[in-house]
Amino acid sequence: MIRKTIQQRLVLExxxxxxxxxxxxxxxxxxxxxxxISRGTVYRNLHNLTxxxxxxxxxxxxxxxxxxxxxxxxxxxxxxxxxxxxxAAFPYQEQMQNVASTCxxxxxxxxxxxxxxxxxxxxxxxxxxxxxxxxxxxx
Amino acid sequence: MIRKTIQQRLVLExxxxxxxxxxxxxxxxxxxxxxxISRGTVYRNLHNLTxxxxxxxxxxxxxxxxxxxxxxxxxxxxxxxxxxxxxAAFPYQEQMQNVASTCxxxxxxxxxxxxxxxxxxxxxxxxxxxxxxxxxxxx
DNA sequence: ATACATGCAAACACTTTGCAGCACA
DNA sequence: TGTGCTGCAAAGTGTTTGCATGTAT
Numbered sequence: 001m002i003r004k005t006i007q008q009r010l011v012l013e014x015x016x017x018x019x020x021x022x023x024x025x026x027x028x029x030x031x032x033x034x035x036x037i038s039r040g041t042v043y044r045n046l047h048n049l050t051x052x053x054x055x056x057x058x059x060x061x062x063x064x065x066x067x068x069x070x071x072x073x074x075x076x077x078x079x080x081x082x083x084x085x086x087x088a089a090f091p092y093q094e095q096m097q098n099v100a101s102t103c104x105x106x107x108x109x110x111x112x113x114x115x116x117x118x119x120x121x122x123x124x125x126x127x128x129x130x131x132x133x134x135x136x137x138x139x
Numbered sequence: 140m141i142r143k144t145i146q147q148r149l150v151l152e153x154x155x156x157x158x159x160x161x162x163x164x165x166x167x168x169x170x171x172x173x174x175x176i177s178r179g180t181v182y183r184n185l186h187n188l189t190x191x192x193x194x195x196x197x198x199x200x201x202x203x204x205x206x207x208x209x210x211x212x213x214x215x216x217x218x219x220x221x222x223x224x225x226x227a228a229f230p231y232q233e234q235m236q237n238v239a240s241t242c243x244x245x246x247x248x249x250x251x252x253x254x255x256x257x258x259x260x261x262x263x264x265x266x267x268x269x270x271x272x273x274x275x276x277x278x
Numbered sequence: 279a280t281a282c283a284t285g286c287a288a289a290c291a292c293t294t295t296g297c298a299g300c301a302c303a
Numbered sequence: 304t305g306t307g308c309t310g311c312a313a314a315g316t317g318t319t320t321g322c323a324t325g326t327a328t
Contacts (some may be wrong), residue, residue, distance in 0.1 A: 105262065
């Protein structure tokens with residue numbers, strides 16, 4: 001039986017409030033108001049909450065694991081520059097489950113798609129820098 | 140300028156011979172015949188070889204990074220039970236690059252698909268175990 | 279009352295890095 | 304001959320775990 005504790009509630013609330021937070025980000029938010037909470041507790045609660053399906057796990061290669069609350073299956077876009085993770089505006093490919101499930105005796109359970117690129121903010125920043133450099137060389 | 144060294148050649152050969160090896164697996168293969176090589180050197184060479192495009196990097200969430208030599212873009216299937224990585228028998232989705240590239244100001248560079256499931260070997264093992272249990276309860 | 283959860287710290291897995299000496303171009 | 308690479312060890316990052324204590328049921 002999993003018990004309700006103050007720490008569990010804090011972890012869940014923080015995970016829901018933040019956007020694709022890592023365990024460390026969740027810990028930092030909580031520790032500000034509850035200085036005694038430990039990272040171990042945050043990790044243990046995140047483990048329980050994902051195991052029981054209350055939270056989702058965003059498996060991003062290279063870097064810390066992230067968590068989310070948007071439960072229907074969806075994909076993620078990751079910024080190569082700043083590491084930000086956002087839900088991808090790309091429809092879930094139902095048929096991919098079916099098509100791929102018969103390959104090579106591999107029993108398919110699910111699939112993830114990760115879109116790698118540069119997020120809006122970082123792209124804008126690059127553009128600004130480029131403009132600035134052009135102005136400099138023109139002046 | 141990147142120099143050719145014995146260690147670099149050993150790392151490249153091991154990476155090409157093994158199937159989606161991790162850095163540790165590459166190190167273990169080399170260290171058997173060359174006991175003086177260090178993990179640091181293996182990591183540095185893997186970094187150089189992927190940076191120069193000679194090797195590919197398979198970014199598997201949760202667990203060690205893996206390397207491969209199959210250069211044309213393709214996807215991977217990962218066994219949840221044993222962690223084995225194989226190339227997915229699923230065609231590369233050219234159109235996904237185009238369709239997804241305009242979303243939300245995100246500048247798309249590439250995409251990865253990871254198929255999660257149970258590999259042939261592990262599935263066979265499960266089936267064997269199940270059969271065995273049924274025989275036991277029947278006998 | 280008694281599991282289960284907590285805080286703490288140590289351990290863990292994977293990877294990077296600083297340094298002194300070595301070796302390739 | 305000089306820069307880049309090596310082996311070694313230490314440190315860094317993200318996560319798990321053992322233990323004594325605390326607390327929800």
